[in-house]
Amino acid sequence: MNNNAVIAIVEDDENIRHLVEAYLHKENYRTVGLGSAEEALEFWKSSPPKMWVLDIMLPGMDGYELCRRIRDEAEVPIIMISAKDNEVDKILGFELGSDDYLVKPFSPRELVARIKRQLERWDKLGQDGGLDAGKRAEEMKIMLGRLQIMPEERRVFWDKTEVELTSKEFQMLKVFAEHPNRAFTREELLSYVWGDDYFGSDRAVDHLIKRMRKKIDGLPLESVWGHGYRMREGQVQV
Incomplete structure (x- = not known):
């Protein structure tokens, strides 16, 4: 893990922002403090950080919208x-x-402990890069009927048209595509996508499924009454 990576702290309360930065500096992390989403977007254009810590209640654009914009274009921990x-x-x-x-x-x-955990997790995901990345990406391609997933590039195609998905949507779709016809409980999906330490409601799964169905018209993702969800179509080719 590279502690020299820049972590962006977007928080309009200067006391909180400076406190968080001070604790991160003790762990030898580099930080940049930003007081608004608009400042964050300007900084992002020239110096994309390794990680974002976002307050929700910000002046002007709120943290939700900033999070959405970042996730639409970048795969970094937030x-x-x-x-x-x-x-x-x-x-x-x-x-x-x-x-x-x-x-x-x-x-x-x-917060510092959670930051460390997220950076370690994301660094681990990126450790498999190499000269044969193109060949490996082709080998890892997942085909399921009209659906095509390219895990190395984190891209999804439906009927050969690319579909923009958030990180969580991509993770969940990949789980289903790798296990066609298997019925997953909501608890299993929470564990796969959000992690074992997630303590929120399993309604998060329902909301994510709803968004995926809206983005991919005809996606063979069906509800399993009293259990959860499954994707029913063909077999995966890897």
């Missing part, structure tokens, strides 16, 4: 922080692509 502790707020954060959600007031040490 942690959202907020005084909002309602389940619906957490679910919305995860749906938009956040990897973790921490409620204020929080311990700066806990």
Whole structure:
């Protein structure tokens, strides 16, 4: 893990922002503090950070919209922080692509621990790069009827038309495509996509499924009454 990577802290409360940065500096992380989403977008254009920590309640554009814009174009870890502790707020954060959600007031040490965990997880995902990446990407391609998934490039095609998905949508679709006709419980899907340490409602799964169905018209993803969901179509070719 590279502790020299820049972590962007987007928080309009200077006291909180400076406190978080101070704790991260003790762990030898480099940080940039930004007071608004608009400042963050300007910074992003010239110096994309390794990771984002986003407050939800910001002046102007809120953290939800900033998270959505980042996730639409970049695969980097995102942690959202907020005084909002309602389940619906957490679910919305995860749906938009956040990897973790921490409620204020929080311990700066806990935030640092979560940051470390996310960076380690993302670094592990990127450790398989190499000269034969193109060949490996072709070998890993997943074909399921009209659906095509390219895991190395994190791209999805439906009827040869590319579909833009959030990180969570991509992860869940990949799970289904790798296990056609298998019925998954909501708890299993939460574990696969959000991780074993997620403590929110399983309604997050329902919301994500709804979004996937809306984006991919005709996706053979069906509800299994009293159990969960499955994708029923053909066999996967890898």
